[in-house]
Amino acid sequence: MGRPFWNLDWILNWFQKYLKGGKFFDLFGVSMIIPLLSHHVKALGASPTVAGIVGSTYGVLQLFSSTIVGSWSDVVGRRYSLLTCLLLSAFGYGLLGLSTSIALFVLARIPVGLFKHSLSICRALLSDLVSETERPLVMGHFNAASSVGFILGPVVGGYLTEHEGGFYLSSLVCAAIFLLNAGLVWMLPWSETLNHRIDANSNSNNSKSYDKLKNCPVRNHHDHSSSTTACGSAGASCWGWRDTNLLQPAWRQLTSVLVRIRMLASSDMWDVFLVRLLMAVAIMLYYSNFSLAMEERFDLKPKVTGYLISYSSMLGALAGCLVGPVTHLYGNKMSALLLHSTMLTCSLIFLYTTAPNVWQVLLTSTFFAISTTIGRTCITDLELQRGGAQASGTLIGAGQSVTAVGRVLAPLLSGLAQEFSPCGPPSLGVVLALIAVGLLLIRTPKWDSKAKVKDKNH
Numbered sequence: 001m002g003r004p005f006w007n008l009d010w011i012l013n014w015f016q017k018y019l020k021g022g023k024f025f026d027l028f029g030v031s032m033i034i035p036l037l038s039h040h041v042k043a044l045g046a047s048p049t050v051a052g053i054v055g056s057t058y059g060v061l062q063l064f065s066s067t068i069v070g071s072w073s074d075v076v077g078r079r080y081s082l083l084t085c086l087l088l089s090a091f092g093y094g095l096l097g098l099s100t101s102i103a104l105f106v107l108a109r110i111p112v113g114l115f116k117h118s119l120s121i122c123r124a125l126l127s128d129l130v131s132e133t134e135r136p137l138v139m140g141h142f143n144a145a146s147s148v149g150f151i152l153g154p155v156v157g158g159y160l161t162e163h164e165g166g167f168y169l170s171s172l173v174c175a176a177i178f179l180l181n182a183g184l185v186w187m188l189p190w191s192e193t194l195n196h197r198i199d200a201n202s203n204s205n206n207s208k209s210y211d212k213l214k215n216c217p218v219r220n221h222h223d224h225s226s227s228t229t230a231c232g233s234a235g236a237s238c239w240g241w242r243d244t245n246l247l248q249p250a251w252r253q254l255t256s257v258l259v260r261i262r263m264l265a266s267s268d269m270w271d272v273f274l275v276r277l278l279m280a281v282a283i284m285l286y287y288s289n290f291s292l293a294m295e296e297r298f299d300l301k302p303k304v305t306g307y308l309i310s311y312s313s314m315l316g317a318l319a320g321c322l323v324g325p326v327t328h329l330y331g332n333k334m335s336a337l338l339l340h341s342t343m344l345t346c347s348l349i350f351l352y353t354t355a356p357n358v359w360q361v362l363l364t365s366t367f368f369a370i371s372t373t374i375g376r377t378c379i380t381d382l383e384l385q386r387g388g389a390q391a392s393g394t395l396i397g398a399g400q401s402v403t404a405v406g407r408v409l410a411p412l413l414s415g416l417a418q419e420f421s422p423c424g425p426p427s428l429g430v431v432l433a434l435i436a437v438g439l440l441l442i443r444t445p446k447w448d449s450k451a452k453v454k455d456k457n458h
Contacts, residue, residue, distance in 0.1 A: 023119055023142060024149040025181060029174035030116075031153025032160070033093065040167045044102050054106055056408075061113025063404035067261060069117045070124065070397020075256040078125045078393070082185050088115040090178035097171030118181070119146070120400050124392040127384050133332055135384070137324030139377050144320025147373075151313050260394045269386055271443045273402050276379050278436040279342060280406035281413065283372055285429035286349050288414035293422040298358050312365045319373035326374060334385065335447045338378035339440045344371040346433035353426040386447070 041051045073081035092112035099105040123142065130138050160166040160173070290309065294300040330337045348371060352364040380399060387395040417424030 023122055024145040025177050026118055026149065027146045028149035028153040028156075029093070029177035031150045032157030032170045033096070033174055035154050036157055036161055036167050036170060039161075040099075041102070041105060044099075044105060046102050050102065054102065054109070057106060057109050058113040058116075059404055059407050061110065062116070063401055063408065065114045066117060066120065066400035066404060067264075067394065067397040068257060069115065070120055070400070071257040071260040071394040072253065073121045073124060073393035073397075074260060074391060075253055078121055078128070079185065079188075081393075082118060082121045082125070083182055085115045085118045085121060086178050086182040086185065088112075089118065090175045090182065092116070093171050093178060094175035097168045097175065117397065117400070118178075120396045121393065123380065123396050127392040127396075132385065136327040136332070136334070136377055136381050139380060140320040140323025140373075142320075143323075143373065143377060144317050147313065147317035147320060151310070151317065260391060264387070264391070264394055264398055267387065269383070271439060272379065272383055272386060273398065275338075275342070275436050275439055276383075276399055277402050277406055278432045278439070279345065279375060279379070280403045281410050282349065282429035282432040282436070283345070284406055284410035285414055285417070285425040285432070286352065286368070288410060288425045289418055289422065293426075294358075294361070296422045297355075298361075300358065308362065308365060311362075312369045315366060315369035316373050319370040320377075322370065323374055323377045333448075334378050334382045335440075335444045338375060338382060339437070339444055341371050341375040341378060342433065342437050342440060345375060346430060346437055349426050349433060350430045353423045353430060382447075 038051060038055065041054055046054060069081065069085065088111045092108050092110070092115075095108035096105065096112075099108050123139070126138055126142060127135055157170050160170045163169070291302060291305045294305045294308070295302070327334070327337065345368065348364045348368045352361055352368070355361045355364065380396065383395045383399055384392055413428060414425040417428045421427070
């Protein structure tokens with residue numbers, strides 16, 4: 001018999017290439033819209049206060065929906081949850097392209113705010129597909145692809161806006177991109193990948209679960225055999241992306257989601273999420289008044305500041321490719337790498353705050369882009385290590401909710417800090433980063449001891 005068309009390496013490469021390309025186009029489409037939203041709301045006749053309230057709608061919805069949708073992807077499977085998020089996001093952006101009033105604009109932001117979690121589900125899917133040692137490398141490339149998309153999107157969006165009806169055209173192009181992604185997701189070889197991963201995983205123990213997240217919720221055992229749980233023998237993972245019955249009773253899906261969220265809330269992972277929150281706010285404070293501070297401190301023109309921001313963004317994209325080698329250099333000790341990257345980020349924010357000239361700002365921006373990129377990958381990988389890969393959707397969703405809290409707090413703290421000095425926001429960021437470093441110094445030994453005990457048991 002000839003060699004089968006589907007082989008494991010080909011299938012996994014197919015998935016990874018789609019996920020990286022899909023994330024690029026996802027953020028490419030979204031970044032075409034984001035810079036234009038405030039202008040469009042103003043053109044619809046909204047006052048600054050109303051525009052602010054409308055703009056916060058998306059963030060508030062993301063805050064509450066991230067964990068729920070992430071957990072839901074663990075329950076119904078990655079395929080159906082990803083398709084649902086892509087299609088509803090496409091509907092939201094399409095409706096945004098047809099919005100001719102503030103009410104319709106707000107209505108269009110609701111499905112996007114509730115279901116724009118395709119990137120989180122893609123991250124969870126990647127953690128399902130690769131081993132724990134490969135995960136930082138793959139996640140780094142994944143983040144690099146998204147950074148490139150976020151750099152190019154505003155350029156295309158700005159070009160389209162110069163033409164009549166440019167905002168509406170940009171919104172419809174974004175909706176078309178999401179529909180295209182949904183079609184590609186539908187065409188992926190899900191069943192073949194599932195069979196290969198279960199067969200490969202049944203002979204290994206690479207699913208290491210810490211704390212209280214290592215038990216799978218009970219699914220509907222009356223479904224077809226392809227819908228039953230994959231938590232069979234010891235060491236096998238609950239592959240959340242396997243096909244399940246999406247039409248199972250809503251109350252059963254809701255119960256499973258609530259069980260997972262309750263398990264996460266009762267787990268000993270508060271320290272990891274607190275570090276994420278502190279560093280997210282610190283980094284946002286660094287960027288919050290960057291353009292204004294450059295103008296007031298060094299008389300830098302907005303055009304030059306824009307070049308500096310673009311330079312930093314490009315370095316952030318390239319830094320995603322460095323995550324794998326750096327992780328290998330640290331022997332996959334993510335807690336140590338996270339501690340060192342956090343200390344470096346804290347030092348760079350301090351150097352930026354006290355910079356006597358633009359050249360020091362340029363130097364700090366160079367290394368700041370690298371340290372923050374590595375830090376974001378580390379904190380996500382550490383969450384998955386501590387919580388277990390079978391709860392990856394819930395964990396990544398919870399991480400996004402924590403970051404959303406930071407997006408709510410950062411503008412408020414930045415405004416208060418700017419009352420004292422243009423350097424107020426980054427100075428406050430230094431304080432928060434120092435607290436994160438202190439927390440890591442206290443908690444890292446405990447994380448390492450747990451990891452050593454777990455490795456001995458395996």
